[in-house]
Amino acid sequence: MRVNLFTGYCPTEMYGLSRYDRNIIENLSYEKNVVCIKSRFYLPIDIIRYSLVRYPKAEINHITNQTFGSILGRIKGKKVITVHDLAVLDLENEFSYLKKKFYENIVSRFKYADRIIASSKFTKEKIKEILGIEDEKIDVVYLGVENKFFSNPKNFEQKDKYQLIYVGSEKLHKNFIEVLKTMKILKEYGKFKLIKIGKAQSNNRKMHVEYVSKNNLDVEFIEYADDSELIKLYRESDVFITMSDYEGFCFPPLEAAACGIPLVLKKSPTLEEIYGKVGYMVNGPQEAANAILDLISSKSRYNQSASKANEYAKQFTWKKCVRDVENIYEEIV
Incomplete structure (x- = not known):
């Protein structure tokens, strides 16, 4: 089987997608044939430009990022698209009217896909809804x-100052302000530092x-860390925290868990779905601070x-993720 992968892969900056x-x-x-797409397809000219390109004949065409869904109706063969979340459409006050309209055009093409891959049950339900x-x-x-x-789980040591780590953007739905409010509460109980990447x-x-x-909080803002630096910072930290209200999957808690540190997470749908069995699930800064103090x-x-x-x-x-994707290919060919 031959597969065309339409991807926005950027090897220089390894963010989630x-x-x-x-x-x-x-x-x-x-x-496989990898078609690296540099545009987000927000402009009609981009849709036309990529639609006119002649791609190698393949049994499967997999668009690995929902943002490129505009070409679904213009490529031949069996089509698969991965959808990580629908935040742009689902969150009323966070994204501009223009961005929502562009996105509505993109998702209107999802009907041309033979199969849609969702990165969580929450995302699947949102696609249906x-x-x-x-x-x-x-x-x-x-x-x-x-x-x-992966490393061995961290062994607890008493310290004069404990380090928390948050990895993610500062978009409103990430609710980073609640992480800072947690830090403010913790300040009353000892010394804490937050690494924000x-x-x-x-x-x-x-x-x-x-x-x-x-x-007067001790917070270090880091714009970007490559994998070696990111792993080092996870392992140097004592607790991972996120208070995000909306996620498609959320990589950072999984990375932190692999690095061997405990998780304190907002009780939001996807975080509960994926990490609810192993994280301290909390509602609000006071509960988050209590969980960290408990740990x-x-x-x-x-x-x-x-x-x-x-x-x-x-x-x-x-390997399991890709094997599951390959099973989907095999079902629709």
Whole structure:
């Protein structure tokens, strides 16, 4: 079987979706042709430009990022698209009217796909609810984590200062302000530092920096860390935290678990679906602070939580993810 992979893979910056693209490319066992797309298809000229290109004949055409869905109606053969989330359409006040309209045009082409891959059950339900696509056409395939992230679970040590880590953007639905509010509460109980890794959204970054300054919090903002630096920072940290309200899958908790540290996570749909069995699931900053204090007050509790998360992460392999994708190819050919 031959597969055309339409991907936005960028090897220089390994954010979540690039990880998915890279591992599909590297682990797919079939003969493949990679079509690297540099545009987000927000302009009609982009749709026309990529539609006119002659691609090698293939049994399967897999668009690995929903953003490129505009070409679904213009390529021949069996078509598969991976959809990570529908945040642009589902979150009312976060994205501009123009971006929503562009996105509506993109998702209107999903009907041309022979199969849709959703990265979580939550995303599958949103595809059904928002786009009206039938259940039988959508498969849930969980993503994976690279072997290099794995290490032995961290063994608890009492410290003068504990380090938390958050990896992600500062978009409103990521709710980073609640992480900072958690830090403010923890400040009353001892010394804590937060490492924040991820791109800034200019207006939100200003708000967050002002909050950090006003409350004299110890927060280090890092725009980007390559894998070696990211792994190092995970392993140096004591607890991973995110208070995100909306996710398609959310890689960072899985990476942190593989690196052997406990998880404190917002009780939101996808985070509960994927990490609810191994993370401290919380509602709001006070519960998050209580969970962190609970972890660092007991060596046995901390070590048990770190070990449980680390063991759980082992079931999320890229080989399994890609094998599940290949099974979908085989079903529709």
